[in-house]
Amino acid sequence: MSNAEAGADGQYIRVLSEQELVDFGFEVLIDGRPARLELDERGGVRILDDNGSAINSLAPPVAIDADGRDLRSSYEIVGNIVRQRLDDVPTTFPVTIMARLECNFQFCTVMYSRNETRQLTNSGLVAALIAAACGPVGWACGIATAAMVQTANSAVAQGRCVGIRRTTLPSLVTWPVIENCRQ
Structure with a gap:
């Protein structure tokens, strides 16, 4: 299906x-x-x-x-x-x-559980630490992590879960998604 x-x-x-x-x-x-x-x-x-x-x-x-x-x-x-x-x-x-x-033929999607999504909403300090660990490109890591935390907050507010999706084509681009929770 x-x-x-x-x-x-x-x-x-x-x-x-x-x-x-x-x-x-x-x-x-x-x-x-x-x-x-x-x-x-x-x-x-x-x-x-x-x-x-x-x-x-x-x-x-x-x-x-x-x-x-x-x-x-x-x-x-x-x-x-x-x-x-x-x-x-x-x-x-x-x-x-x-x-x-x-x-599938178009995307790979890794979904977080309801509990993992909730944990991501409290990850402001983690975002700062990841950004610092990224060194000269810390700004990019900080933006990506902050976007994931914000998406998790939106997902929790909607009673849904957050995930990460990428295309199956060779690419470094990934993006957060909000979907119904599966677990």
């Missing part, structure tokens, strides 16, 4: 009752062949080609109950199958479980 707002593709499963709760698996193929997969430090999954080069990644898993409560979930890799497990037991149904690619 394509997600035009996020510039990425994902799979969404709606679990209607506790009886339907199982581990959900997604087969990952590259050109019709099984992909190599590895867990990353954020809880997401790197998708590797035959040479071991990362060609895409799955964002950390997301699961939300009918009340909008975030449920802890995690990925497990079995061959070229990514299984998403619910670590929290939901109390209200339906539950929506999401697995989302971070890149």
Whole structure:
């Protein structure tokens, strides 16, 4: 399923009752062949080609109950199958479980969680330290960091989350985005 707002593709499963709760698996193929997969430090999954080069990644898993409560979930890799497990037991149904690619043909987008977005809003001192550490181009680092903090403030005010997006074309340009929170 394509997600035009996020510039990425994902799979969404709606679990209607506790009886339907199982581990959900997604087969990952590259050109019709099984992909190599590895867990990353954020809880997401790197998708590797035959040479071991990362060609895409799955964002950390997301699961939300009918009340909008975030449920802890995690990925497990079995061959070229990514299984998403619910670590929290939901109390209200339906539950929506999401697995989302971070890149498509046009953009790569890394979204921050609701908690990470809130943390960014209190990062004025961090922005100053980053700008100082950048030396002669500190002004550019300061502007970029301040823009990210301001975007995070706007996202929190809207009840949404902040992310960073770039094109898939070779470029150093990235920009902050505000989207609905996934976790």
